[in-house]
Amino acid sequence: MLHEKGNIDFENLNFEKEIPKSRRGAGAGYCNSKLANGLFAWELSKQLEDTDVSVFALCPGWVYTGLFRNSRIPWYGYVAMLPIAFLFMRGPKSGAQTILYCATSESLEGRKWGFFRDCKPYESKALQRCGLDTAKKLWDVSAKLVKLVK
Numbered sequence: 001m002l003h004e005k006g007n008i009d010f011e012n013l014n015f016e017k018e019i020p021k022s023r024r025g026a027g028a029g030y031c032n033s034k035l036a037n038g039l040f041a042w043e044l045s046k047q048l049e050d051t052d053v054s055v056f057a058l059c060p061g062w063v064y065t066g067l068f069r070n071s072r073i074p075w076y077g078y079v080a081m082l083p084i085a086f087l088f089m090r091g092p093k094s095g096a097q098t099i100l101y102c103a104t105s106e107s108l109e110g111r112k113w114g115f116f117r118d119c120k121p122y123e124s125k126a127l128q129r130c131g132l133d134t135a136k137k138l139w140d141v142s143a144k145l146v147k148l149v150k
Contacts (some may be wrong), residue, residue: 001117002027003058004126007034008134031140036138038115038127043135045113056102058116062088063095 005027011017014142015029053100073081098141101119102108114122127135143149 001097001124002031002123003034003059003124004031006031006033006107006126008032008039008130008138010037010137015140034044035126035130038124039130039135039138040142041115042127043139044115046136047139049112054108054112056108056114056116058098058102059122060095060098061118063092064089064099065092065095 009032015092038057041055045055098116098119102114104115106118114124115127126129140149
């Protein structure tokens with residue numbers, strides 16, 4: 001659950017400023033983006049509260065997608081990672097299960113919001129840490145950045 005390691009820094013949303021050493025790493029931006037996705041979904045559910053639309057955020061798990069095919073990992077890094085990947089990574093079909101569950105499960109009818117992992121509700125510590133105020137602020141900042149509002 002990489003979003004759990006994410007951080008929303010409104011003073012440095014796009015990493016224009018130097019990142020503190022404690023937050024550096026190839027995955028910092030990725031973790032932040034996953035947290036932002038969860039916060040966006042949470043606020044979207046609030047925006048659509050008076051409709052019949054349900055909003056679910058989810059973690060499909062560590063799925064082999066070729067995401068790192070263009071990364072700067074040296075060849076020996078890939079060799080070192082292969083055994084771990086074979087043991088723990090899911091295939092695309094397995095990774096799609098929670099997506100399909102959220103889209104088709106009758107047990108979720110009437111539910112307005114949720115974060116899911118492995119076809120089960122997941123209590124995200126990161127979302128709770130940030131809270132609805134952060135979700136709303138991120139929504140508002142995002143709307144301004146894409147010029148939906150002035």
